[in-house]
Amino acid sequence: MALWIEAEAVELRPGATEDDLQAVIRAVYRQVLGNAHVMDTQRLISAESQLRNGDITVKEFVRAVAQSDLYRSLFFETSSPYRFVELNFKHLLGRAPQDQTEISEHVQIYNNQGYEAEINSYVDSDEYVISFGENVVPSARGNRTQAGIKNVGFNRTFALMRGFAANDVGKAAKLISDIGGNLPTKIVAPSGGSGASSSREKRFRVAVSKASYGPRVTQSAATFEVGYNQLSQKIQNIQRTGGKILSITEVA
Numbered sequence: 001m002a003l004w005i006e007a008e009a010v011e012l013r014p015g016a017t018e019d020d021l022q023a024v025i026r027a028v029y030r031q032v033l034g035n036a037h038v039m040d041t042q043r044l045i046s047a048e049s050q051l052r053n054g055d056i057t058v059k060e061f062v063r064a065v066a067q068s069d070l071y072r073s074l075f076f077e078t079s080s081p082y083r084f085v086e087l088n089f090k091h092l093l094g095r096a097p098q099d100q101t102e103i104s105e106h107v108q109i110y111n112n113q114g115y116e117a118e119i120n121s122y123v124d125s126d127e128y129v130i131s132f133g134e135n136v137v138p139s140a141r142g143n144r145t146q147a148g149i150k151n152v153g154f155n156r157t158f159a160l161m162r163g164f165a166a167n168d169v170g171k172a173a174k175l176i177s178d179i180g181g182n183l184p185t186k187i188v189a190p191s192g193g194s195g196a197s198s199s200r201e202k203r204f205r206v207a208v209s210k211a212s213y214g215p216r217v218t219q220s221a222a223t224f225e226v227g228y229n230q231l232s233q234k235i236q237n238i239q240r241t242g243g244k245i246l247s248i249t250e251v252a
Helices: 018-032 045-053 058-066 069-076 081-093 100-113 115-123 126-132 152-161 176-180 228-240
Strands: 203-212 218-227 244-250
Touching: 018 045, 018 058, 018 081, 045 058, 058 069, 058 081, 058 115, 058 126, 069 081, 081 100, 081 115, 081 126, 100 115, 203 228, 218 228
Parallel strands: none
Antiparallel strands: 203 218, 203 244
């Protein structure tokens, strides 16, 4: 069974063992650096030690990684401004930018206040604190309906995630046309992996809560299995009827 953008929260809890700590550190590098391979010489040894000693929280370790020379070289120096911003949303808030206004706000933060201020604008935001707090590693949230987040953000997060196997190297922004033109973003099946030989043969299990299908039919939880060709329409139907999507998992 292959996972698409569903992610389990990783938290540094009181009394964590060294193995627990290393699992958190790996999760932070994987999330913030977009699955890029991290060599031992590139690790933030000082920040890791501070986290181990309890001098900083996971949130501050995330900030350190995002403000590192490695992050800058991977996602700022080699990317367009729009790509840099959409990756910051993905890596630090676990979702895609909603609209052109969000993109423009963050481009202006960088232009007027600098690189560190742009990173801080995500990590210090109310959204980050509410979603992850001090000791939970950021993870994909676009596969769940969220208060205050437009439904189109669900599809856009799919476009950015494309499975955990792929890294985020690439200069061009993936969402610039859709966001700039206020257009819907199409569901695109992830590439690679086992299962169906063609992406259009893949099937997906959609878990939903608080779904309402009419005045006489209401259920608190449901699971649907659909083919790739029906996935986008199923998502739209769920959202129109007030359903909350919990996860989407590739099953074949």
